[in-house]
Amino acid sequence: MEVNGLILLLPLAASILMVTFPVNRFPFGGLALSVTLAAFLLTWVVDPGSLQANWLQSGNFNLPLLFSIHDLRLIRLIIGISGLVQFYSLFYLSSSANHRSYFSLLCFFTFAMLGLATSTHLLVTFVFWELVGYTSYRLIGFDTTTSSTSAALKALLINKVGDVCFLIGILMLASTGLLSTSNLAPGSAGTLPLLLIFVGVVAKSAQAPLFPWLTAAMAGPTPVSALLHSATMVAAGVLVLLRLVPLLNDTVSTVISFTGGVTLLLGGLLAIFSYDIKRILAYSTISQLGLMVLAIGTGAHASGYLHLQTHAIFKAGLFLCAGVFIHHGVISGHANPNDIRHFSNPNGWLKWSWVILSGSLVGLPLTAGFLSKEAILHDMMTFSASLSLFVWASIPLTALYVGRVSYFLVVKKTESSPLHALLLPALLLSLVSVTWFVAAITTEAPTGWVSIIISQTLVIAGLFAGFRLARISFAEKSWHTNLGLDGLYDKKMPQLATAWGRAGIAVDRQIIDRLVHAWAYITVLFAHLTSWFDRAIVDLTLVGGSAWVVRFTGQIVRVPMSGKVQGYLLWALFSLFLFLVLWLLL
Amino acid sequence: MQEAYSISEVKGGLAYLLPELTLTAGILLIIIAGIIWHNKSRLWEISITLFVITVLMAGVLIVYDWPQNSIRLFFGFIQQTDFAAYFKLLVLTGCALTAGMSRKKSVEHPAEYFTLVLSVALGSTLFITSNHAVMFLLSLELISLPSYMLTALGRGKGGAEAGLKYFLFGSTVTAVMIFGWSLLYSATGTFDFTSSAFIDQLTQNAEPTAYLASALIIAGLLFKVSAVPFHLWAPDTYQAASAAIAAFFSTVPKLAGLAVLAKILLAFHLFGQSPVPFAAIVGVLSMASITLGNVGALRQKHAKRLMAYSSIAQAGFLLLALVPFDQSGLHALQFYSAVYLVMNFATFYVIGQFEHHQNVQTVEDFSGQAGASWALALVITTGLIALIGLPPTGGFMAKLFLFSSLWSSTSVSPTLRLVFLILGLLNTVVALFYYLKIPYYLFVKNRQNTPNRLPWELQGVLSVLLALALLVAFVLPGLLMGWINKTTFVL
Amino acid sequence: MSPVLLYLSFLLFALGVLVVLTKRDAIVVLLGIELILSAAILNAIHFNQQFPDRMDGQLFALFIIVIAVCEAVVGMSIIIRVYRYYHTAVPDQINELNER
Structure with a gap:
């Protein structure tokens, strides 16, 4: 066994171990954390390479397990963020919660996500894709309350729509033999399979119009939100899209770009109107994913991939910060701890990590977000200037909502409670964000000074507008949440169907009832005639004959009908047996 | 010879599977509706609307895409023939009639209810066309599992x-x-039971x-058509189920099972070369x-239990149509199946209405109830006369075609043929006694009774239409028989 | 074709039928049904070895596994429903519907 495989297998082993562990009181969190740490350290030991094993071989059908452990940065990101989330959960989760299943699920999620990120065979990818979906379903519904259960169901169902399309797309690709993503020839697949796969991506990466599940998924515990909506679950769709880049043709690219662009602006707009911190971050995630999809669609996939990684870091950090705010709000006893208007700032460190991470989100210099955002901008300007309008429009929009939220979180006075362990992961992530910038600015520096200056101006203008906007309070309207799509699913469609039903009833009353009355007349007449006939005939035959026959024959059938089902089976099988014996004899 | 497994084969086959795809879509839509709406009354309206639309669409698609000759699809998993299309149409009619009979009050979970009924419909349509053991078993389970759940619900x-x-x-x-199929595989080396x-x-x-x-495979199919000796489940199940579900069970899975039994028996029969008689x-x-x-x-007091035994006896008559092993026998089977569907539903419709409004459970409860609705009393009488096989109903014509095709067949020895004929006719006389018990109580017993009049509902209209159809089938059997004569059975 | 596997599958089948007919608990009866199904699976895979260029036997076995799972799920839910009314899962004691 190669060492590479251990990276994948360690989280899986930990997860299985935890589920089967004989003792109930055990520091499961510690176990999970140490295993994740071991896997993380292992990524520095291994040589990049491929893994191959045979999974199924039957006849001429062969399904290999192919994994490529080449992109160690992505693997480190996934494992690292998982580890931080596990660490964070240690303090965040109440002691009464079921630690065993929670941490085993987290480990299993890490495994599934790693498998998804490294597998190079589309069928294998699909298996991990489903595993990721299943685990996220379990995690969203982890607090078994009504709202989180229905949120989990919603996430599962919307994702299933995508999954089915994805599977059909894969099968159609299979017929052209394009399952292994390592040797894709450009333009060799048709349009339809790629579009079907893209529907799967739309659902998984919460693109318009299949994004409502992501905001609903906020019902899960905050660390789970950080895990799902940063590096991992939602990135899965983008990762699959990246694999298929060589196959994309013009039609597909256009569809992808416009979906991404619309999502980018929609997410940003919706984030402006919410007061719920987790919801704002969810919309922001939707918007940023739109940016990545847009970048991939226009051909700027390298910078899109870069943005996927930087986004993973700062979005996970932002969620973990939000978790601290919420935690603080819960402790101080607010009725609605998610509402940003009620937030108070527990600690100066938190403030600074929020500033760095949100700076990364809008793409200020000195943060990793600056690198990826300017790279996308630059690439887009070269590949498709018209489509880059989406990005230009999104820059001030992002700054606007970030500014608005930051006003509530940062400008307020700071209490000085001691540094809580919950803060450490967010601090670490903001540190990584800055270090990344410092380390990469010399090698991956963005070019194009003009666009940098314009975008930075836009960002700063947006931030200030956001500070102003924060002072205006407005009532939340229905379309602010998910653009009224929930209303469409929950209200309009039933109304339509009821109207249809009412129309049917009206026809029933107006037309059929009248026919019925006419018919009733005729039948009464007929009835009088036949009743005389029946009396004469039936009296004669029935009264005399039936009583005797019933008594005589009734006992015959009665025997097996004891009411006991095994007795029935015995009779049935016995008669079958008897039949076979007779058959052999005759 | 194995066909090459290719995705284009699957894609091409889907075009011939539109009715089944429609049913699948309907199932999914009703499930989604069940997730979205929680108000029971509204959910009922939505599900039944979806159900009826789906079934009608599927039916229209079958008629529209009537297969002119036999088509093998999906590497021989499925074979579309006009014989199968005919039975599919019967099955869908049965489902539509079941929906018309279902009542909002007696259904606790509307979305689940209609999903399950529609699943049985889908299973049945696939089962009828199945041509391969895997398809056969999967569609059979698609019939069975929802049936269990419908009973248990x-x-x-x-x-x-009962569930x-x-x-x-x-x-x-x-x-x-299934064990039988695995053994058969060892003997033949293929699961495609119509292949050369x-x-x-x-x-x-x-x-x-x-x-x-x-023998084991035939046993499984006998269970589906509730024929002796695998009939023992039927009385308990019918008694506990609502009238709509009892009517459903006694027709839809039974007819599907029968169509497949005809196909499988013809395969086993090896064009008369099989050493097994x-x-x-x-x-x-x-x-x-x-x-x-x-x-x-004869000795049943409970109305639906009585109908369960009746459906066992009718399964016997339907099996009798398979004895000739020729085209005319199969035509008689097709005619009998259609008439059986109509007469069984006519009877159950009336039983259901009396059960719902007058709380009629046993046969004796029917006494003096004719006054409640003369029309319905007449409908059930017509239905029962048809089940006996007396004129002036389609039931008579069905039995006539059946016995005449049996008489002109050569598949069994003349003595045996005579024995079957005499026993069958004798049994028709026996049937007279229990079938006419219900009209006897309705019209003759307790005539002073003045029951509440039954309200006129959709159910009433449909049952009258069914009774009329039975009368028409007697007067103009050529309408249906002409259509049936155009279908040919190909293996 | 080794006769041992054939005998084994017949043995499994017979055991399954025996369990179905004689065991008191509905869940154990369900297990008996699974035994019969595993006999069928064994047969299908075993006979497939005669035809190495095809895999319909293995395909069949896979689908039987699927069917067995579905049956188990439906069966367990029905048994739970029955248990709610009767407080027992012994088929012999669940006989209110009968001919008497």
């Missing part, structure tokens, strides 16, 4: 008990049948395992079914 204690019994009985028999390889293998090496296997065996089974069903029905 029925009213209270009785429903749960358990039905489930244990059914899944045991199915398991035995299958028939060649069975003709050349006639092993005892092959006979054993075919399948014709005689089916005849004996059919006689046993008719006799045990009739005798059992």
